Protein backbone atom coordinates (compact mmCIF):
# COMPACT_ATOMS: atom_id res chain seq x y z
CA UNK A 436 0.00 0.00 0.00
CA UNK A 437 1.15 3.50 -0.72
CA UNK A 438 1.52 6.21 1.87
CA UNK A 439 -0.12 9.64 1.63
CA UNK A 440 3.16 11.50 1.50
CA UNK A 441 4.28 9.25 -1.34
CA UNK A 442 1.08 9.32 -3.30
CA UNK A 443 1.63 12.50 -5.16
CA UNK A 444 5.15 11.60 -6.13
CA UNK A 445 3.86 8.35 -7.54
CA UNK A 446 1.00 10.15 -9.22
CA UNK A 447 3.45 12.44 -10.90
CA UNK A 448 5.26 9.43 -12.29
CA UNK A 449 1.96 7.93 -13.47
CA UNK A 450 0.92 11.23 -14.99
CA UNK A 451 4.26 11.62 -16.75
CA UNK A 452 3.71 8.39 -18.60
CA UNK A 453 0.32 9.59 -19.73
CA UNK A 454 1.30 13.08 -20.76
CA UNK A 455 1.30 12.27 -24.42
CA UNK A 456 -0.38 15.29 -25.93
CA UNK A 457 2.13 17.92 -26.97
CA UNK A 458 -0.57 20.58 -27.21
CA UNK A 459 -1.10 20.81 -23.47
CA UNK A 460 -0.99 24.43 -22.41
CA UNK A 461 0.28 25.18 -18.94
CA UNK A 462 -1.44 28.58 -18.96
CA UNK A 463 0.30 29.49 -15.76
CA UNK A 464 1.55 32.91 -16.63
CA UNK A 465 -0.79 35.81 -16.52
CA UNK A 466 -1.30 37.82 -13.41
CA UNK A 467 2.29 38.48 -12.33
CA UNK A 468 2.49 41.53 -10.04
CA UNK A 469 3.19 44.79 -11.87
CA UNK A 470 6.81 45.97 -11.68
CA UNK A 471 7.69 48.94 -9.49
CA UNK A 472 7.23 52.28 -11.21
CA UNK A 473 10.53 53.66 -12.60
CA UNK A 474 12.52 56.22 -10.61
CA UNK A 475 10.58 55.42 -7.47
CA UNK A 476 12.93 54.71 -4.60
CA UNK A 477 10.36 53.20 -2.27
CA UNK A 478 10.69 49.52 -1.50
CA UNK A 479 7.56 47.64 -2.51
CA UNK A 480 5.63 45.62 0.03
CA UNK A 481 3.85 42.47 -1.12
CA UNK A 482 1.75 39.91 0.68
CA UNK A 483 2.49 36.16 0.61
CA UNK A 484 0.48 35.38 -2.52
CA UNK A 485 1.39 38.58 -4.39
CA UNK A 486 -2.27 39.61 -4.62
CA UNK A 487 -1.59 42.80 -2.64
CA UNK A 488 1.22 45.28 -2.99
CA UNK A 489 2.05 48.88 -2.19
CA UNK A 490 4.89 51.39 -2.04
CA UNK A 491 4.97 52.70 1.53
CA UNK A 492 6.81 55.88 2.41
CA UNK A 493 8.34 54.17 5.43
CA UNK A 494 8.71 50.65 6.86
CA UNK A 495 9.46 50.53 10.57
CA UNK A 496 10.22 47.80 13.08
CA UNK A 497 10.42 49.33 16.56
CA UNK A 498 12.50 47.50 19.16
CA UNK A 499 10.57 48.59 22.25
CA UNK A 500 6.98 49.42 23.11
CA UNK A 501 8.09 52.99 23.90
CA UNK A 502 9.58 53.33 20.40
CA UNK A 503 6.35 51.98 18.94
CA UNK A 504 4.30 54.53 20.91
CA UNK A 505 6.47 57.39 19.66
CA UNK A 506 6.39 56.14 16.08
CA UNK A 507 2.59 55.89 16.03
CA UNK A 508 2.10 59.27 17.71
CA UNK A 509 4.47 61.07 15.32
CA UNK A 510 3.84 59.28 11.99
CA UNK A 511 2.71 61.89 9.46
CA UNK A 512 0.21 59.83 7.42
CA UNK A 513 -1.57 56.49 7.53
CA UNK A 514 -0.04 53.77 9.72
CA UNK A 515 -0.68 50.09 9.00
CA UNK A 516 0.51 47.29 11.26
CA UNK A 517 1.75 44.17 9.47
CA UNK A 518 2.42 40.66 10.68
CA UNK A 519 3.67 37.98 8.30
CA UNK A 520 1.73 39.40 5.34
CA UNK A 521 -0.26 36.17 4.96
CA UNK A 522 -3.64 37.85 4.47
CA UNK A 523 -5.06 37.89 0.96
CA UNK A 524 -7.27 40.95 1.47
CA UNK A 525 -5.94 44.55 1.21
CA UNK A 526 -5.70 45.00 4.97
CA UNK A 527 -2.10 46.22 5.03
CA UNK A 528 -1.38 48.24 1.86
CA UNK A 529 -0.73 51.95 2.34
CA UNK A 530 1.46 54.66 0.88
CA UNK A 531 2.10 55.78 4.48
CA UNK A 532 3.98 53.81 7.14
CA UNK A 533 4.01 50.03 7.55
CA UNK A 534 4.91 48.92 11.07
CA UNK A 535 6.15 45.42 11.78
CA UNK A 536 6.40 44.08 15.31
CA UNK A 537 8.90 41.43 14.27
CA UNK A 538 11.33 42.67 16.96
CA UNK A 539 8.66 42.61 19.67
CA UNK A 540 8.37 38.85 19.60
CA UNK A 541 9.45 37.33 22.91
CA UNK A 542 7.82 35.84 25.96
CA UNK A 543 7.07 38.73 28.32
CA UNK A 544 5.31 37.11 31.30
CA UNK A 545 3.52 33.96 32.34
CA UNK A 546 1.18 32.70 35.02
CA UNK A 547 1.30 28.96 35.71
CA UNK A 548 -1.83 28.93 37.86
CA UNK A 549 -3.98 30.62 35.25
CA UNK A 550 -2.19 28.78 32.42
CA UNK A 551 -1.54 32.06 30.64
CA UNK A 552 1.45 33.53 28.83
CA UNK A 553 2.08 37.00 27.40
CA UNK A 554 4.12 37.51 24.22
CA UNK A 555 5.24 40.49 22.18
CA UNK A 556 2.49 40.76 19.56
CA UNK A 557 4.88 40.18 16.64
CA UNK A 558 5.81 36.63 17.68
CA UNK A 559 5.24 34.02 14.96
CA UNK A 560 2.92 31.17 15.97
CA UNK A 561 5.65 28.68 15.10
CA UNK A 562 8.01 30.33 17.60
CA UNK A 563 5.61 30.05 20.53
CA UNK A 564 5.59 26.26 21.00
CA UNK A 565 9.08 25.75 22.44
CA UNK A 566 9.05 28.59 25.02
CA UNK A 567 5.54 27.63 26.07
CA UNK A 568 6.57 23.98 26.45
CA UNK A 569 9.30 25.05 28.87
CA UNK A 570 6.53 26.52 31.01
CA UNK A 571 4.43 23.36 30.69
CA UNK A 572 1.95 25.22 28.47
CA UNK A 573 0.67 24.82 24.91
CA UNK A 574 -1.71 26.77 22.66
CA UNK A 575 -5.21 25.28 22.79
CA UNK A 576 -5.55 25.12 19.01
CA UNK A 577 -3.62 26.21 15.91
CA UNK A 578 -4.26 26.87 12.22
CA UNK A 579 -2.85 24.77 9.38
CA UNK A 580 0.32 26.84 9.04
CA UNK A 581 2.30 28.51 11.83
CA UNK A 582 3.97 31.34 9.91
CA UNK A 583 1.50 34.01 11.05
CA UNK A 584 2.28 36.56 13.73
CA UNK A 585 0.12 36.31 16.83
CA UNK A 586 -1.31 39.83 16.32
CA UNK A 587 -2.01 39.13 12.63
CA UNK A 588 -3.70 35.83 13.47
CA UNK A 589 -6.05 37.30 16.03
CA UNK A 590 -6.59 40.41 13.86
CA UNK A 591 -8.53 38.34 11.31
CA UNK A 592 -10.01 35.62 13.60
CA UNK A 593 -7.60 32.99 12.33
CA UNK A 594 -8.83 29.52 13.23
CA UNK A 595 -7.90 25.89 13.27
CA UNK A 596 -10.55 23.21 13.44
CA UNK A 597 -12.60 21.57 16.21
CA UNK A 598 -16.30 21.50 17.02
CA UNK A 599 -15.51 22.35 20.63
CA UNK A 600 -12.64 24.74 19.86
CA UNK A 601 -12.87 28.45 19.12
CA UNK A 602 -10.78 30.62 16.83
CA UNK A 603 -7.44 31.94 18.13
CA UNK A 604 -9.00 35.25 19.22
CA UNK A 605 -11.29 33.39 21.62
CA UNK A 606 -8.23 32.30 23.67
CA UNK A 607 -6.90 35.83 24.14
CA UNK A 608 -7.32 36.83 27.77
CA UNK A 609 -5.65 40.26 27.69
CA UNK A 610 -4.00 42.60 25.23
CA UNK A 611 -2.11 45.85 25.12
CA UNK A 612 -2.99 48.39 22.45
CA UNK A 613 -1.05 51.42 21.24
CA UNK A 614 -3.72 53.91 20.15
CA UNK A 615 -3.46 56.66 17.50
CA UNK A 616 -2.30 59.17 20.14
CA UNK A 617 0.52 56.82 21.15
CA UNK A 618 -1.13 55.94 24.47
CA UNK A 619 -1.01 52.43 25.90
CA UNK A 620 -4.29 50.75 26.77
CA UNK A 621 -4.42 47.50 28.75
CA UNK A 622 -7.55 45.57 27.88
CA UNK A 623 -9.16 42.41 29.29
CA UNK A 624 -12.53 41.25 30.59
CA UNK A 625 -11.81 43.42 33.66
CA UNK A 626 -9.96 46.43 32.18
CA UNK A 627 -11.56 48.32 29.28
CA UNK A 628 -13.88 45.35 28.61
CA UNK A 629 -15.61 46.90 25.58
CA UNK A 630 -12.35 47.75 23.85
CA UNK A 631 -11.21 44.22 24.67
CA UNK A 632 -14.22 42.65 22.92
CA UNK A 633 -13.62 44.87 19.90
CA UNK A 634 -9.86 44.32 19.81
CA UNK A 635 -10.05 40.51 19.97
CA UNK A 636 -10.78 40.64 16.20
CA UNK A 637 -9.72 44.08 14.98
CA UNK A 638 -8.24 44.08 11.42
CA UNK A 639 -5.56 46.42 12.76
CA UNK A 640 -8.23 49.14 12.70
CA UNK A 641 -8.10 50.18 16.37
CA UNK A 642 -4.36 50.64 16.85
CA UNK A 643 -1.23 48.52 17.08
CA UNK A 644 -1.27 45.57 19.46
CA UNK A 645 1.99 45.46 21.37
CA UNK A 646 1.43 42.48 23.71
CA UNK A 647 -1.05 39.63 23.78
CA UNK A 648 -1.85 37.22 26.63
CA UNK A 649 -3.08 33.78 25.59
CA UNK A 650 -5.05 31.33 27.72
CA UNK A 651 -3.33 27.99 27.24
CA UNK A 652 -3.51 24.35 28.32
CA UNK A 653 -0.92 21.90 29.66
CA UNK A 654 1.55 20.52 27.11
CA UNK A 655 0.23 17.48 25.29
CA UNK A 656 0.89 15.23 22.35
CA UNK A 657 -1.51 14.84 19.47
CA UNK A 658 -2.12 11.78 17.39
CA UNK A 659 -2.82 12.86 13.82
CA UNK A 660 -4.62 10.39 11.54
CA UNK A 661 -5.11 10.92 7.82
CA UNK A 662 -7.37 8.64 5.85
CA UNK A 663 -8.43 8.68 2.18
CA UNK A 664 -12.11 7.95 1.66
CA UNK A 665 -14.83 8.42 -0.94
CA UNK A 666 -16.22 11.91 -0.34
CA UNK A 667 -19.74 10.50 0.03
CA UNK A 668 -18.56 8.40 3.02
CA UNK A 669 -17.00 11.45 4.65
CA UNK A 670 -20.15 13.50 4.15
CA UNK A 671 -22.36 10.71 5.50
CA UNK A 672 -20.38 10.71 8.78
CA UNK A 673 -19.46 14.35 9.02
CA UNK A 674 -21.29 15.10 12.28
CA UNK A 675 -19.94 12.12 14.19
CA UNK A 676 -16.43 12.80 12.89
CA UNK A 677 -16.68 16.43 14.02
CA UNK A 678 -18.23 15.62 17.38
CA UNK A 679 -16.04 12.63 18.32
CA UNK A 680 -12.61 14.01 17.46
CA UNK A 681 -10.81 16.96 19.02
CA UNK A 682 -9.76 18.35 15.65
CA UNK A 683 -11.53 17.24 12.51
CA UNK A 684 -11.13 18.56 9.01
CA UNK A 685 -11.36 17.14 5.54
CA UNK A 686 -10.28 17.95 2.02
CA UNK A 687 -12.03 17.14 -1.21
CA UNK A 688 -9.79 16.59 -4.26
CA UNK A 689 -11.66 17.98 -7.29
CA UNK A 690 -12.51 15.54 -10.10
CA UNK A 691 -11.79 12.43 -8.03
CA UNK A 692 -14.80 11.68 -5.82
CA UNK A 693 -12.14 11.19 -3.11
CA UNK A 694 -11.20 13.18 -0.06
CA UNK A 695 -9.20 12.69 3.09
CA UNK A 696 -10.04 13.26 6.72
CA UNK A 697 -7.47 14.72 9.06
CA UNK A 698 -8.09 13.98 12.76
CA UNK A 699 -6.11 15.04 15.81
CA UNK A 700 -6.71 13.69 19.30
CA UNK A 701 -4.75 13.99 22.55
CA UNK A 702 -2.66 10.90 23.27
CA UNK A 703 -0.13 9.48 25.72
CA UNK A 704 1.49 7.48 22.91
CA UNK A 705 5.17 8.06 22.19
CA UNK A 706 6.09 10.29 19.22
CA UNK A 707 5.96 8.12 16.12
CA UNK A 708 7.52 10.30 13.44
CA UNK A 709 8.79 13.81 13.23
CA UNK A 710 6.30 16.23 11.77
CA UNK A 711 8.91 17.49 9.30
CA UNK A 712 8.65 14.23 7.37
CA UNK A 713 5.09 15.02 6.38
CA UNK A 714 5.18 18.55 5.19
CA UNK A 715 4.41 18.30 1.51
CA UNK A 716 0.82 19.36 1.04
CA UNK A 717 0.72 17.72 -2.37
CA UNK A 718 -0.55 20.71 -4.32
CA UNK A 719 2.53 20.79 -6.55
CA UNK A 720 1.83 17.32 -7.87
CA UNK A 721 -1.92 17.84 -8.19
CA UNK A 722 -1.02 20.78 -10.39
CA UNK A 723 1.34 18.64 -12.46
CA UNK A 724 -1.34 15.99 -12.96
CA UNK A 725 -3.81 18.72 -13.92
CA UNK A 726 -1.35 20.12 -16.47
CA UNK A 727 -0.39 16.78 -17.96
CA UNK A 728 -3.88 15.34 -18.13
CA UNK A 729 -5.82 18.49 -18.95
CA UNK A 730 -6.51 17.03 -22.41
CA UNK A 731 -8.58 14.25 -20.83
CA UNK A 732 -10.60 15.14 -17.71
CA UNK A 733 -11.94 11.57 -17.56
CA UNK A 734 -8.45 10.11 -17.52
CA UNK A 735 -7.39 12.60 -14.88
CA UNK A 736 -10.33 11.51 -12.74
CA UNK A 737 -9.57 7.83 -13.28
CA UNK A 738 -5.88 8.13 -12.51
CA UNK A 739 -6.40 10.20 -9.42
CA UNK A 740 -9.33 8.32 -7.94
CA UNK A 741 -7.93 4.84 -8.53
CA UNK A 742 -4.62 5.87 -7.02
CA UNK A 743 -6.11 7.69 -4.03
CA UNK A 744 -8.37 4.80 -3.06
CA UNK A 745 -5.19 2.73 -2.51
CA UNK A 746 -3.40 5.16 -0.20
CA UNK A 747 -3.11 3.78 3.29
CA UNK A 748 -4.04 5.52 6.54
CA UNK A 749 -1.23 7.55 8.03
CA UNK A 750 -0.60 8.22 11.72
CA UNK A 751 1.74 10.80 13.24
CA UNK A 752 2.19 11.32 17.00
CA UNK A 753 4.01 14.53 17.96
CA UNK A 754 3.95 17.49 20.35
CA UNK A 755 0.75 19.43 19.72
CA UNK A 756 2.56 22.51 18.43
CA UNK A 757 4.52 20.42 15.92
CA UNK A 758 1.54 18.46 14.67
CA UNK A 759 -0.91 21.07 13.35
CA UNK A 760 1.00 22.98 10.72
CA UNK A 761 2.12 21.88 7.29
CA UNK A 762 4.19 23.77 4.76
CA UNK A 763 2.35 25.45 1.92
CA UNK A 764 4.97 25.19 -0.77
CA UNK A 765 2.72 26.12 -3.69
CA UNK A 766 1.38 29.66 -3.48
CA UNK A 767 -2.29 30.35 -3.98
CA UNK A 768 -5.08 32.83 -3.44
CA UNK A 769 -7.92 31.74 -1.22
CA UNK A 770 -11.55 32.47 -0.47
CA UNK A 771 -13.00 31.08 2.75
CA UNK A 772 -16.42 31.63 4.26
CA UNK A 773 -17.77 30.54 7.62
CA UNK A 774 -21.26 29.06 7.31
CA UNK A 775 -23.75 27.72 9.85
CA UNK A 776 -22.65 24.16 10.71
CA UNK A 777 -25.80 22.64 9.21
CA UNK A 778 -24.95 24.15 5.79
CA UNK A 779 -21.79 22.07 5.42
CA UNK A 780 -23.09 19.20 3.31
CA UNK A 781 -25.48 21.09 0.99
CA UNK A 782 -23.03 23.96 0.43
CA UNK A 783 -20.11 21.64 -0.29
CA UNK A 784 -22.17 19.62 -2.77
CA UNK A 785 -23.15 22.78 -4.65
CA UNK A 786 -19.56 24.01 -4.74
CA UNK A 787 -18.27 20.66 -5.99
CA UNK A 788 -20.91 20.52 -8.71
CA UNK A 789 -20.10 24.02 -9.95
CA UNK A 790 -16.35 23.51 -9.79
CA UNK A 791 -16.44 20.23 -11.70
CA UNK A 792 -18.85 21.64 -14.30
CA UNK A 793 -17.19 24.97 -15.05
CA UNK A 794 -13.61 24.99 -13.76
CA UNK A 795 -11.67 21.96 -15.06
CA UNK A 796 -8.37 23.78 -14.54
CA UNK A 797 -8.74 23.96 -10.74
CA UNK A 798 -6.56 21.43 -8.93
CA UNK A 799 -6.41 22.71 -5.33
CA UNK A 800 -8.46 20.70 -2.83
CA UNK A 801 -11.46 22.23 -1.08
CA UNK A 802 -10.74 22.45 2.65
CA UNK A 803 -13.51 22.07 5.24
CA UNK A 804 -13.20 22.76 8.97
CA UNK A 805 -15.47 23.31 11.98
CA UNK A 806 -15.20 26.08 14.58
CA UNK A 807 -17.04 26.72 17.85
CA UNK A 808 -19.13 29.86 18.42
CA UNK A 809 -17.77 32.79 20.46
CA UNK A 810 -18.97 36.23 21.59
CA UNK A 811 -16.36 38.53 20.02
CA UNK A 812 -17.85 41.58 18.26
CA UNK A 813 -16.34 41.08 14.80
CA UNK A 814 -15.74 37.36 14.97
CA UNK A 815 -17.28 35.52 12.00
CA UNK A 816 -18.08 32.81 14.57
CA UNK A 817 -20.12 35.23 16.69
CA UNK A 818 -22.81 33.16 18.42
CA UNK A 819 -22.73 30.55 15.65
CA UNK A 820 -21.13 27.13 15.55
CA UNK A 821 -19.66 27.18 12.07
CA UNK A 822 -18.16 25.20 9.25
CA UNK A 823 -15.45 26.88 7.21
CA UNK A 824 -15.19 26.06 3.51
CA UNK A 825 -12.15 27.26 1.57
CA UNK A 826 -11.40 27.29 -2.16
CA UNK A 827 -8.00 28.06 -3.64
CA UNK A 828 -6.47 29.08 -6.95
CA UNK A 829 -2.82 28.87 -8.02
CA UNK A 830 -1.25 32.30 -7.44
CA UNK A 831 -0.30 32.87 -11.09
CA UNK A 832 -3.80 32.14 -12.34
CA UNK A 833 -6.70 34.57 -12.32
CA UNK A 834 -8.75 33.69 -9.24
CA UNK A 835 -11.58 36.11 -10.00
CA UNK A 836 -13.90 34.04 -12.25
CA UNK A 837 -13.72 31.00 -9.94
CA UNK A 838 -14.20 32.94 -6.71
CA UNK A 839 -16.95 35.09 -8.28
CA UNK A 840 -18.82 31.91 -9.20
CA UNK A 841 -18.44 30.33 -5.75
CA UNK A 842 -19.14 33.40 -3.59
CA UNK A 843 -22.92 33.46 -4.29
CA UNK A 844 -23.14 29.93 -2.86
CA UNK A 845 -21.43 31.10 0.33
CA UNK A 846 -23.77 34.08 0.48
CA UNK A 847 -26.84 31.95 -0.11
CA UNK A 848 -25.98 29.94 3.02
CA UNK A 849 -25.52 33.13 5.05
CA UNK A 850 -21.76 32.77 5.15
CA UNK A 851 -19.47 35.31 6.77
CA UNK A 852 -16.10 35.78 5.05
CA UNK A 853 -12.76 35.12 6.70
CA UNK A 854 -11.43 38.65 7.29
CA UNK A 855 -8.04 37.81 5.80
CA UNK A 856 -9.25 35.92 2.71
CA UNK A 857 -10.69 37.05 -0.60
CA UNK A 858 -14.24 38.36 -0.57
CA UNK A 859 -16.12 41.20 -2.23
CA UNK A 860 -18.48 42.26 0.57
CA UNK A 861 -19.17 45.96 1.09
CA UNK A 862 -19.41 47.62 4.51
CA UNK A 863 -23.21 47.51 4.28
CA UNK A 864 -23.18 43.78 3.51
CA UNK A 865 -20.74 43.07 6.32
CA UNK A 866 -22.80 45.15 8.76
CA UNK A 867 -25.75 42.77 8.30
CA UNK A 868 -23.70 39.91 9.72
CA UNK A 869 -22.50 41.70 12.84
CA UNK A 870 -24.77 42.78 15.69
CA UNK A 871 -21.92 44.93 17.07
CA UNK A 872 -20.87 46.51 13.75
CA UNK A 873 -22.00 50.01 14.77
CA UNK A 874 -20.46 49.58 18.24
CA UNK A 875 -17.14 48.67 16.63
CA UNK A 876 -17.34 51.66 14.29
CA UNK A 877 -18.16 54.05 17.15
CA UNK A 878 -15.27 52.73 19.22
CA UNK A 879 -12.89 52.95 16.28
CA UNK A 880 -13.95 56.57 15.70
CA UNK A 881 -13.42 57.35 19.38
CA UNK A 882 -9.96 55.76 19.51
CA UNK A 883 -8.80 57.11 16.13
CA UNK A 884 -10.89 60.17 15.16
CA UNK A 885 -8.47 61.24 12.40
CA UNK A 886 -8.44 57.81 10.76
CA UNK A 887 -4.70 57.24 11.18
CA UNK A 888 -5.16 53.45 10.84
CA UNK A 889 -7.60 53.53 7.91
CA UNK A 890 -6.15 52.46 4.57
CA UNK A 891 -8.41 52.55 1.49
CA UNK A 892 -10.02 49.16 2.21
CA UNK A 893 -10.74 49.90 5.87
CA UNK A 894 -11.95 53.37 4.90
CA UNK A 895 -14.37 51.72 2.48
CA UNK A 896 -15.87 49.31 4.99
CA UNK A 897 -15.76 51.40 8.19
CA UNK A 898 -15.87 55.08 7.33
Ligand SMILES: Cc1cc2nc3c(=O)[nH]c(=O)nc-3n(C[C@H](O)[C@H](O)[C@H](O)COP(=O)(O)OP(=O)(O)OC[C@H]3O[C@@H](n4cnc5c(N)ncnc54)[C@H](O)[C@@H]3O)c2cc1C
Pocket residue numbers: 483515516517518519520521522523526527536556557578579580582583584585586587588589590591592593594595637638639640642643644645763853855856
Ligand atom coordinates in the same frame (compact mmCIF):
# COMPACT_ATOMS: atom_id res chain seq x y z
C1 LIG B 1 -0.60 29.61 3.39
C2 LIG B 1 -1.66 30.22 4.29
C3 LIG B 1 -2.32 29.40 5.18
C4 LIG B 1 -3.30 29.94 6.02
N1 LIG B 1 -3.95 29.12 6.89
C5 LIG B 1 -4.94 29.62 7.68
C6 LIG B 1 -5.65 28.80 8.60
O1 LIG B 1 -5.36 27.61 8.76
N2 LIG B 1 -6.66 29.37 9.30
C7 LIG B 1 -7.01 30.67 9.15
O2 LIG B 1 -7.96 31.12 9.79
N3 LIG B 1 -6.34 31.48 8.31
C8 LIG B 1 -5.31 30.99 7.60
N4 LIG B 1 -4.62 31.83 6.76
C9 LIG B 1 -4.92 33.27 6.81
C10 LIG B 1 -4.03 33.95 7.87
O3 LIG B 1 -3.99 33.21 9.06
C11 LIG B 1 -4.59 35.32 8.23
O4 LIG B 1 -4.76 36.10 7.07
C12 LIG B 1 -3.70 36.05 9.24
O5 LIG B 1 -4.32 37.27 9.55
C13 LIG B 1 -2.30 36.29 8.74
O6 LIG B 1 -1.46 36.69 9.79
P1 LIG B 1 -0.22 37.65 9.50
O7 LIG B 1 0.64 37.65 10.69
O8 LIG B 1 0.37 37.30 8.21
O9 LIG B 1 -0.97 39.05 9.45
P2 LIG B 1 -1.05 40.10 8.25
O10 LIG B 1 -1.68 39.44 7.09
O11 LIG B 1 0.25 40.75 8.07
O12 LIG B 1 -2.09 41.11 8.91
C14 LIG B 1 -3.40 40.69 9.18
C15 LIG B 1 -4.16 41.80 9.92
O13 LIG B 1 -3.60 41.93 11.23
C16 LIG B 1 -3.22 43.27 11.44
N5 LIG B 1 -2.06 43.30 12.32
C17 LIG B 1 -0.87 42.69 12.15
N6 LIG B 1 -0.06 42.96 13.20
C18 LIG B 1 -0.76 43.77 14.03
C19 LIG B 1 -0.49 44.39 15.27
N7 LIG B 1 0.67 44.26 15.90
N8 LIG B 1 -1.47 45.14 15.83
C20 LIG B 1 -2.67 45.30 15.24
N9 LIG B 1 -2.97 44.73 14.08
C21 LIG B 1 -2.04 43.98 13.48
C22 LIG B 1 -2.94 43.82 10.06
O14 LIG B 1 -3.03 45.22 10.03
C23 LIG B 1 -4.03 43.15 9.26
O15 LIG B 1 -5.24 43.84 9.39
C24 LIG B 1 -3.63 31.34 5.94
C25 LIG B 1 -2.95 32.16 5.03
C26 LIG B 1 -1.96 31.60 4.20
C27 LIG B 1 -1.25 32.49 3.23
